[in-house]
Amino acid sequence: MAYDEYLADRLRQKINQLRISAQEKKMMGGLCFLVEDKMCFGIVKNDLMARIGPDDYEKALQKPGIRPMDFTKKPLKGYVFVSPLAIDQEEDLEYWIQKCLEFNPKAKSSKKKQ
Template identity: 55%
Template sequence: MAYNEYLVDRVSLFFREKGIHFNPKKMFGGFVFMVDDKMCVGVMKDQIMARINPDIYEASLEKEGCRSMDFTKKSMKGFVFLSDEAIDLDKDLNYWLQLALDFNPLAKASKKRKSSKN
């Protein structure tokens, strides 16, 4: 299993309860929740990936269970991985998911790749 389906269900439930429209996408070997065509939250193996405001990134890294997202061997400011210690309780998971949702309107969307049809 490339991603924890229970975590996907927990994130899906949070978004549905908030009335947030999201597009699920399998990418990076995990499951990503796209909100307004922007990567918002993902589930990678047994961790949550959250895209948060870069202004609170450094302070967030000091919280238990939060670390920089570095699967490309380089940390990406504003993207964090959250382990069980950070998201075990629903209130803790909801805190991080809300941070990601709060930043989403400010986040820049990825440039769409052009099709290379000849």
């Protein structure tokens, strides 16, 4: 499954501009960006996957172009998919990156397999 390379480049540029230390990891058929060893945001097909946390979840779903992240056919609370039209403008992409970065310190790191 391919992911949007243009969006990946836009995310890399924002990461560099914000001087964020992030790792890229191919997973879930897309590309994820990990901050402090925690999944922060990524790309699945053409959508931005945003880990915003459960507190902002319901409010985020009210915005145009936002839907639950239902990658496994079961919505995962705290994660949303953001459509390409909803992040067409740079300030919109920055908004979602900031939401993810604000939640990241509160997020639990997945346990590493041994």
